[in-house]
Amino acid sequence: MIDATAIPTLPRGVRLHFDKVRDTWVLLAPERTVTLDMIGHAILSEVDGVRSFDDITAGLAEKYQAPRDQIAKDSAAFLRTLADRRFLDLMTEVA
């Protein structure tokens, strides 16, 4: 899982890009390209380096009228995979 207060951020060198030739969203990262499905794109579109994981999943649940814990579970798995590959930072607020 991901801590509810953690703030997901795309680090420098990782960005969303619309691939016109293949008609799909991709995540461009150092020497890697990740093809995004609709869900992946929806999650990453909410990642702005300001809002917490909790805020993001709450927003998604409302936007897509879906159960909150299901959204949190799916988003956590997806974001964790990206973090393990160093395509995403998870910042924890330092008090």
Next chain:
Amino acid sequence: MTTPPPIAMLAELTHRCPLSCPYCSNPAQMASVDAELQTDEWARVFNEAAELGVLQLHLSGGEPASRRDLVELVRAARDAGLYTNLITSGIGLTEKRLHALDAAGLDHIQLSLQGTTPEMADEIGGYKGGFDRKMMVAGWIKEIGFPLTLNAVLHRKNLHQLPRALEIAQEMGARRIEVATVQFHGWALQNRDALMPTREQAIEATRIVTEARTALKGTLVIDYVPADYHSDYPKRCMGGWGQVGLNVAPDGEVLPCHAAQSIPHLTFDNVRDKALKDIWYAGAAFDAYRGTDWMPEPCASCDRKLKDFGGCRCQAMALLGDPNATDPVCVKSPHHIDLQARADAHARSDAPLVYRPQPPKVAEPAQ
């Protein structure tokens, strides 16, 4: 099979390089300086590449920083919409130039590491003071905040330095390290005796990488290229011939892989004469080994054929003199046992390093 658009392009901006690494994969017959594509020609190629579907651009060489127009080229690449990666030894980059590259939009830097001590690095690179300079460059890269991958090429002489290379990567703030056991293409073929790792070293490297991957999960991503003469299955070379990526040589020749010029029967198109799109989809060199139709046995009836596409064509050429053969690294190749014996023999040699020369300034007249 329909041909997919390419994702990646390697632009070899020049074969010039201040270093002279014995394992360099540049061809023994290097492109002359006067034949190099000009700034506006590269810019056009970057645009054609983006339209064709290329997303990732790797600026390489030789040493790309030897091009005086490097900053302009990066700007042109970003304007074309490409994710732009600079593959460099660091030599030729100043603090000022790095700031200019930053302003031009450079996305990522891949820095090569010849050794973890000045003695080792300068001996392998054949360039005195190179290691200290590289460390300075790494400091500036970190300060500016460029995402960094460290690329450590390992061979018999420096494989014991792998643990330290993993530490250096973290000290530099790299997110990723490529632990690449030396591959023998181009110039490197002359150094198999001097550089071939022993089987024990190859096994040890795999063990270190496996442990480090667990210990450094989420901190440092490790990409690993094992010693393939000591492996049982070949690499999926280039992600499959004409499937994922293409190379443009300094003089504009378009190659399915950087070593493709070692295959004598292939002919290559040039971006000066033809659109990149036509070259990718219909060029003779790309057609030659794309897909699986060209395959002989044992590949033709093998269930791994879409996994590795029969291995590396240039390796089959270099080792067997036959680019159409199954990569002899494969256990199913009749030459596999012989190759392993040859690898062990190379690893026992005490031959000296043969350094890579510089490309000629002007093209040599055809013979």
